[in-house]
Amino acid sequence: MNKYVPINSLEVPRFAEIKTFMRLPNIKTTEDIDYAVIGIPFDTASTYRTGSRFGPSAIRDISSLIKPYNAPQKVNVVEKLSGVDYGDVSVNPGYIEDTYERIEKELLPVVKSGAIPICLGGDHSITLGELRAIAKIHGPVALVHFDSHFDTIDSYFGKKYNHGTVFRRALEEGLIDVEHSIQIGMRGTFYSEKDLIESENLGFEVITSFEMREIGLANTIERIINRVGDKKAFFSFDIDFVDPAYAPGTGTIEVGGFSSMEILDMIRKLKDISFIGYDIVEVLPCVDPSQITAFLASNIVFEFISIIALQKK
Amino acid sequence: MNKYVPINSLEVPRFAEIKTFMRLPNIKTTEDIDYAVIGIPFDTASTYRTGSRFGPSAIRDISSLIKPYNAPQKVNVVEKLSGVDYGDVSVNPGYIEDTYERIEKELLPVVKSGAIPICLGGDHSITLGELRAIAKIHGPVALVHFDSHFDTIDSYFGKKYNHGTVFRRALEEGLIDVEHSIQIGMRGTFYSEKDLIESENLGFEVITSFEMREIGLANTIERIINRVGDKKAFFSFDIDFVDPAYAPGTGTIEVGGFSSMEILDMIRKLKDISFIGYDIVEVLPCVDPSQITAFLASNIVFEFISIIALQKK
Amino acid sequence: MNKYVPINSLEVPRFAEIKTFMRLPNIKTTEDIDYAVIGIPFDTASTYRTGSRFGPSAIRDISSLIKPYNAPQKVNVVEKLSGVDYGDVSVNPGYIEDTYERIEKELLPVVKSGAIPICLGGDHSITLGELRAIAKIHGPVALVHFDSHFDTIDSYFGKKYNHGTVFRRALEEGLIDVEHSIQIGMRGTFYSEKDLIESENLGFEVITSFEMREIGLANTIERIINRVGDKKAFFSFDIDFVDPAYAPGTGTIEVGGFSSMEILDMIRKLKDISFIGYDIVEVLPCVDPSQITAFLASNIVFEFISIIALQKK
Amino acid sequence: MNKYVPINSLEVPRFAEIKTFMRLPNIKTTEDIDYAVIGIPFDTASTYRTGSRFGPSAIRDISSLIKPYNAPQKVNVVEKLSGVDYGDVSVNPGYIEDTYERIEKELLPVVKSGAIPICLGGDHSITLGELRAIAKIHGPVALVHFDSHFDTIDSYFGKKYNHGTVFRRALEEGLIDVEHSIQIGMRGTFYSEKDLIESENLGFEVITSFEMREIGLANTIERIINRVGDKKAFFSFDIDFVDPAYAPGTGTIEVGGFSSMEILDMIRKLKDISFIGYDIVEVLPCVDPSQITAFLASNIVFEFISIIALQKK
Amino acid sequence: MNKYVPINSLEVPRFAEIKTFMRLPNIKTTEDIDYAVIGIPFDTASTYRTGSRFGPSAIRDISSLIKPYNAPQKVNVVEKLSGVDYGDVSVNPGYIEDTYERIEKELLPVVKSGAIPICLGGDHSITLGELRAIAKIHGPVALVHFDSHFDTIDSYFGKKYNHGTVFRRALEEGLIDVEHSIQIGMRGTFYSEKDLIESENLGFEVITSFEMREIGLANTIERIINRVGDKKAFFSFDIDFVDPAYAPGTGTIEVGGFSSMEILDMIRKLKDISFIGYDIVEVLPCVDPSQITAFLASNIVFEFISIIALQKK
């Protein structure tokens, strides 16, 4: 039996007890765990609607509906894995550079331990802190980035750090193995046509939503798998990749996106990539009274955990 | 001219007058009617978000937008049928066994009269009461069950009756002709892989959402039709079968579902099955400020009524 | 450099400053502009949920997220065009005939100047006033009408003017070149089967949603293009054409519609039609806390502007 | 036993059954009744937030919580009175003059019968139609008007009829006995200082909120009672008289108002005035998710009914 | 230093970390604690709006804003006391009698240990389970009951247990020392005048809201203190005692209540009563998007804890 498993929902109702991710025990340990779910409630770097600091809490609340068996993947994550809700990184609201140090410092022991970190944002800026911790142990990693935005802008209002510049910074800091990195799903409107080639100029492979619709999801998946190869990879999922009908609760919505079914299916097919870390970011609960965004995020995290389970020897 | 028809919305605006389903007269009669719409505002058996006791009221409110002609089915339900809003069963909140007796007792005269009952939930537990009334007149019936959950769990917290156990109870009580019954659309996460075969072990045919996506909707329809054959059937529709983007207002959402267009299309194609009763359950209005869930439920009921109209000699 | 362009969002954050459409300058001028965005906050003619008088304001609020470059159309609207937010027509709430006069009078100088008007409703009744101004300069125009309703009913409650009768009135007044006009996307329920042929009897070509699903979107587009030919055309887009999952914020929702991706794609393909005016109507913000409807409307207007840019010599 | 009484809530739960005011039978009768509750779902005359056409429906929904005994007044309204929910006047949305004729025509039989009408708005414009019906039978009546606005403006945008001009019109039409009429509670901001004397110039007695705070509620009550004397009176209550903390759901809120406790207390003390009609207007449910405004309106109607009961011989 | 104290909010932001009451450690211990906050997420016994099963979770969420020092009481609860968030009782949704056994069984060790239990509802029915545990150790206790309802009805729909009958059952079971018990604040409408004397006939002292307004809050407090004397007492606080303007998030609102300032002041003045247990019930978050009800409940619990601190030797 695994050491850390969720509360059994056939014994204690799902709406009861303190809210942790998937009802896992809330323990700040790196021993005897396969993965750790870690909240990073930081939204200082949002350039439009803010409030994703309540994202981790919203995801935990509704994640109590998640059960352990993944039917399409044929795996029971509770039987296969031990995991904890590691609680939240103690971010410093209003101070992004200090927060980056805190993220790096608090994630480092988890990464070092060999447990897989799954981070819940917060806005997308947090990924830089995560990648710093990861690169310190693993060196530069391949990035698999699902998003409706590139997040490789150079600066906003004269400043280097926010949720739209994070992957350019990561590249500059040598945290990403750009040769094996890929950005998926960009769409919406752009500042200029240069936006569309800027990431490619930086070295990323890019498949926009427009191209995805043309080549189909199967080809998209194939290109991701080929791009990453057997490199260690980090999976960064911005919830605004999903169409707002399925994920209205986020800060910078873009219409014309993908459905939840398409998205879960895509994630499942990446099951052979060697992910050594994950995050899901930009869940903004205050504009989504039906909680469907936070619940979709919970399911995406469950798919991440399922991949960990499938890859466990 | 049929005896009981809706208020004419070209004469009295849709937002005016007391709210009944589709503006039908609110009369507790079983005479001169082809069908009766009956609310069962019971949500005691919900295991997560509760509040579907306000489902019938929410459906009635927005159902005033429904007009009489069904274009794809080429039928005018008002010209073909006489129907009433029968009001609500006087449920006993907090007491499921007493409520089952009340449902059975209040539905019995309707079923006996030959009028088709269309029940508005309430949580899914109510179907057991409905099936008791129906089986008393018709004997065991084929079940056509659209849902994202099986609802054939044996018990929760040591108790036999709730919205997750209803079809196992119905089977044990001999209300269902399991050989001709089928469950459609199960998805989400599961307790274990056994969940997926438990209904089949009980004798149901099962087509999960995962399988539906593989075989397509046309094949799904064909298998339903073949399974039921010429048996008398009951159609139980849990609104959480629909994707939360289209039906956010329900208690136990599951992502990765079907669109409203797909769903209406499927229902229309079941028009030759001998349904002797219908229900639509689990509409939870308090988390859906735009009322799209209750309006979709209204349209589903309208499709039910259209089938009744098409089958009327 | 064009005279009137939006505030640069890399210098002033999108949430800052007075809200105009796409951050354009708010000037009531007809000089040096290619297009003018004009609010018509009138909802007196709504037959069900009202409140679309706040539609223009809601669209402006969230439209600050729109950037200038349209990737699928390969055009930068700010580089190509000068445009203004012309403010609102001073409607008279409660008085439709007076309001029609005000719309016509206030639009006339814009139309006369050769600038393309893009009107933000308000309910669909406003289109009659717009067409009066347009026909005064251009004569009868071809109508391209996307909607889930025909809006060609003769009268409601004995009155000629409201949001369900607007195109019959326009026809009677000789504002529409019906031979080259087409209605797209009608669905939902109907008063009778006559509803479905009434528009055709009036001379419109009609493609219902049901037919669209059969013939496909490519064929739909082709039929629109063929129908309009090289005539001057007016594009009237009712947001309820979109499925409520993607556009919950509207007054008379109809389930079973199209996705935002399908819709944007369709509009882009109409880029060679000679549109001399546009409107988008029936955005009702008070039932859509996540603002996805108003943001979709903003994107649709952006597609309109992109067509203007593509057609500019 | 009275002929028409509510459903017993100890037998049928309050959330069950078709929603009528206080669970009274929905019958369009004028026989054997002491009072009739009548919805007038008209909001065309609103000058700011619209949507009070759903006011009657919202009040009915939550009014099922009202029980029959009024403790401070020591009266049981069900034991003393027979009453019905008369349904709604078939208003014509968008057409105020036609609607006035409909209100007058539909109210006339009720007034004629001697039953007391209690009207649920809708915006305040409806009172003119009500007063026309009442004056036809009773002649000009004393007006007791609780509101944060005077509603005696001459015209808006060149038009005579809307929710801000209703009492000037009533005066001009000779429907009000202005010598015994009084306006209570005006506050907020004004167009000019003339606003404050305009009603007095028209002949009304006026006690603004500012004055009420100075003289106290007891003196206010005394002045109302003295003003009306033994004349037949009509009580018109605009829910925006109440502070927005207690009644957020209305179209033109004004801060700095009265609490629900103060208001119920004031109404109770008017129990000896010879009211021959009542209305409560401007409940706008779509901005009040907790339904506290509609419930306060239900309680105010209950106080009206209690006065009828106390005055019944 | 006390053993169990909250997270320091000058070090870890209030929105971070797993949500427990006032950021106390979540430990199911009875050792080294002065008090335990215990959720009882049961709402099966609600007779109108349901959903208070999410009350404990909502209170915990916003309670992170509570700081340790109570200025009017001049006490620092963290310096004086050790306390835990004990988590939730594992209730059985849909089954009230089984739930009562679970409440009693899970509370018993806490009561036995001498720690003071503070229970978070859930609907008011839960108090019966709490009193059973308490009476088992302490014998019958004096009840101090703040509520807008008596909750001493004999039965609803033929059943003995729900949120309106709880104190009659407690009395019948000998759990209450009725001679020293008092009910405060009843208001709203009633079934009949007998409702008002029924509790007194059962032996309770009663001060209705109507009487409170007459005698004033100081006299009310004095009568409570005199009634209880030096008996061990239980404080049961139904949030609907507060006016809906201050506490909109509850199931059976009653207008005309008290303000949060009045209420906190009253609780503070009961600081010398020997309370051996507390509860706060009927917080229903889904209708209160601004969370003011749950935050008021948090403050009320903080006042309870402050009394414990003041009484600690």
Place this chain on the structure above:
Amino acid sequence: MNKYVPINSLEVPRFAEIKTFMRLPNIKTTEDIDYAVIGIPFDTASTYRTGSRFGPSAIRDISSLIKPYNAPQKVNVVEKLSGVDYGDVSVNPGYIEDTYERIEKELLPVVKSGAIPICLGGDHSITLGELRAIAKIHGPVALVHFDSHFDTIDSYFGKKYNHGTVFRRALEEGLIDVEHSIQIGMRGTFYSEKDLIESENLGFEVITSFEMREIGLANTIERIINRVGDKKAFFSFDIDFVDPAYAPGTGTIEVGGFSSMEILDMIRKLKDISFIGYDIVEVLPCVDPSQITAFLASNIVFEFISIIALQKK
């Protein structure tokens, strides 16, 4: 006639046209104006709920309901004054020190011109930037600070700048004439008893809410007036000073506050203080669907403008 006055709402409906404060012209001018309303949409420094960057926009939206005449103050602000909506300061989200420079720089010309600035927050941190601009021209000013929090904490999480430290920083920078400064209304819970004397130790006079209730509002006003004397003063109003029933839309609510009527009355009585600047901060619209908080803020700004009008020679 004054140069800059609002749109006349008897000619153009209040819901029409681009939203500026009170419908003033949106011009960045310092000539011919008595006052300028300036948005500062910065919320990076919020320690709990964020989103007040949308405060200025929300206040402008609903401020169109404000009319020009102030009855209790007997002044018509449009007749007396010329004013503009100056638009927003171009803040830098995520960067407080850069934002302070921007605020100071953009406010300076206004202050220099002699026009009175009225700033709309944003969180309370912005006041430091405002005071820097003001002190540069006027030297240290007396502070009149209405708030439920002191905002004189030394630091959070090791950082000097956020919305809880603003007045300590202002003091350290010599921007405040502390001898004539006063803080009004602090309440809620505290970190320790030292919180209550810390401001006094810094030199402020303090009147907590608890003390206000004891001494009454008249004495409170008198003490403010005496404290400030004839010094130039700045009025900083945090909307959370108001009770959450009246102002639910704010980030760090505190129960037990004052009503809108009490608050407006207090502001009016400060009419003889020589205010040379004002702000209103912490309006957070996303949790207040009925907009009552933003409307109260609009009215408070109107009271500020009224004082400017009364003081104009």
